[in-house]
Amino acid sequence: xxNKEEKFRKIIADNxxxxxxxxxYYAPSPEDQKDIYQEILINIWRSLxxxxxxASIGTWIYRIAVNTSxxxxxxxxxxxxxxxxxxxxxxxxLLIEGxxxxxxxxxxxxxxRIHLNNLGIIDKAIMGLVLDDLSxxxxxxxxxxxxxxxxxxxxxxxxxxxxxxxxxxxxx
Amino acid sequence: xxxxxxxxxxxxxTNSRDNFNNINSLxxxxxxxxxxxxxxxxxxxxxxxxxxxxxSALMIVNPDPDLKLHHRISGFCYxxxxxxxxxxxxxxxxxxxxxxxxLSSSDMLIRAAHRYKLSFSxxxxxxxxxxxxxxxxxxxxxxxxxxLEPVYRILVVQAFYIPVILIxxxxxxxxxxxxxKPLYVNARKLLKELNE
Numbered sequence: 001x002x003n004k005e006e007k008f009r010k011i012i013a014d015n016x017x018x019x020x021x022x023x024x025y026y027a028p029s030p031e032d033q034k035d036i037y038q039e040i041l042i043n044i045w046r047s048l049x050x051x052x053x054x055a056s057i058g059t060w061i062y063r064i065a066v067n068t069s070x071x072x073x074x075x076x077x078x079x080x081x082x083x084x085x086x087x088x089x090x091x092x093x094l095l096i097e098g099x100x101x102x103x104x105x106x107x108x109x110x111x112x113r114i115h116l117n118n119l120g121i122i123d124k125a126i127m128g129l130v131l132d133d134l135s136x137x138x139x140x141x142x143x144x145x146x147x148x149x150x151x152x153x154x155x156x157x158x159x160x161x162x163x164x165x166x167x168x169x170x171x172x
Numbered sequence: 173x174x175x176x177x178x179x180x181x182x183x184x185x186t187n188s189r190d191n192f193n194n195i196n197s198l199x200x201x202x203x204x205x206x207x208x209x210x211x212x213x214x215x216x217x218x219x220x221x222x223x224x225x226x227x228s229a230l231m232i233v234n235p236d237p238d239l240k241l242h243h244r245i246s247g248f249c250y251x252x253x254x255x256x257x258x259x260x261x262x263x264x265x266x267x268x269x270x271x272x273x274x275l276s277s278s279d280m281l282i283r284a285a286h287r288y289k290l291s292f293s294x295x296x297x298x299x300x301x302x303x304x305x306x307x308x309x310x311x312x313x314x315x316x317x318x319x320l321e322p323v324y325r326i327l328v329v330q331a332f333y334i335p336v337i338l339i340x341x342x343x344x345x346x347x348x349x350x351x352x353k354p355l356y357v358n359a360r361k362l363l364k365e366l367n368e
Contacts, residue, residue, distance in 0.1 A: 067277055125277070
């Protein structure tokens with residue numbers, strides 16, 4: 001086993017759960033998840049030479065995953081979907097405050113998922129990273145915009161989601 | 173390259189855990205693909221060098237007394253055009269095969285937009301190839317079409333060559349419109365979304 005293969009195996013082994021989670025975020029169906037996972041692995045293999053140990057492996061992996069997803073959304077002419085895992089998602093932190101009724105939370109989750117998927121691709125990618133608990137600095141490094149720009153974007157997305165959900169509440 | 177990481181899923185029963193775990197077959201395929209590309213690039217390099225030397229010897233330095241100066245000049249034009257097109261082709265293959273996904277999304281999108289953009293400046297370096305082939309053909313046919321007036325000899329060659337080039341450009345445009353334009357539009361759209 002040569003150095004490249006060893007490095008590749010280690011990166012995949014160390015980041016398996018993270019990669020699975022990212023694939024789940026970006027691909028709506030198990031078939032798409034497999035495709036995108038495969039694409040990410042291929043791109044990790046191809047980008048191994050560019051990895052410098054001093055860089056954060058987490059940021060590096062996320063960059064490849066997000067870029068592959070953007071590429072995948074463009075190439076396949078598919079609309080990228082964000083599948084938010086309810087067990088992993090801290091809805092209270094994201095949008096909903098003071099909701100203790102599990103049924104209501106489930107209802108909000110469904111609404112939130114619909115509204116998240118109505119966002120633009122970049123906004124979905126940013127929210128995917130937010131939901132994965134990445135810091136503003138890390139998101140800025142991955143997406144390639146300034147931290148303040150990330151904060152503005154997240155704030156704007158949250159406001160849009162909140163107003164959409166409020167609107168729906170009044171309609172109901 | 174599309175590799176199958178699902179070999180371990182049997183009887184059509186897709187087991188996602190198997191799919192996520194089956195790294196070995198993927199590595200084998202990636203390794204094979206790397207080797208195949210490296211071999212292909214090496215073989216192509218030697219093929220081009222061999223062909224350039226062969227045509228140089230055949231058309232330029234061949235001691236055959238029947239070969240006149242105009243044959244040698246037109247041969248030189250063809251060989252030069254061939255060498256330039258090989259270099260350009262290699263650069264394009266390199267540019268398209270070495271997409272770095274570990275860049276930030278904005279950098280990757282900027283590069284993608286540049287890569288898939290149809291611009292005159294990107295294809296400017298093809299012009300010497302077109303001109304050299306034109307010159308080679310004109311010199312070569314100038315002496316063959318001796319029954320015609322000199323200016324008509326040149327015009328006859330251009331009458332065939334220019335439509336061929338225009339048709340090639342149009343086919344290239346159609347290919348770009350079908351394959352690359354959607355990627356270019358998508359990259360631009362995402363960049364706009366990113367900068368909003």
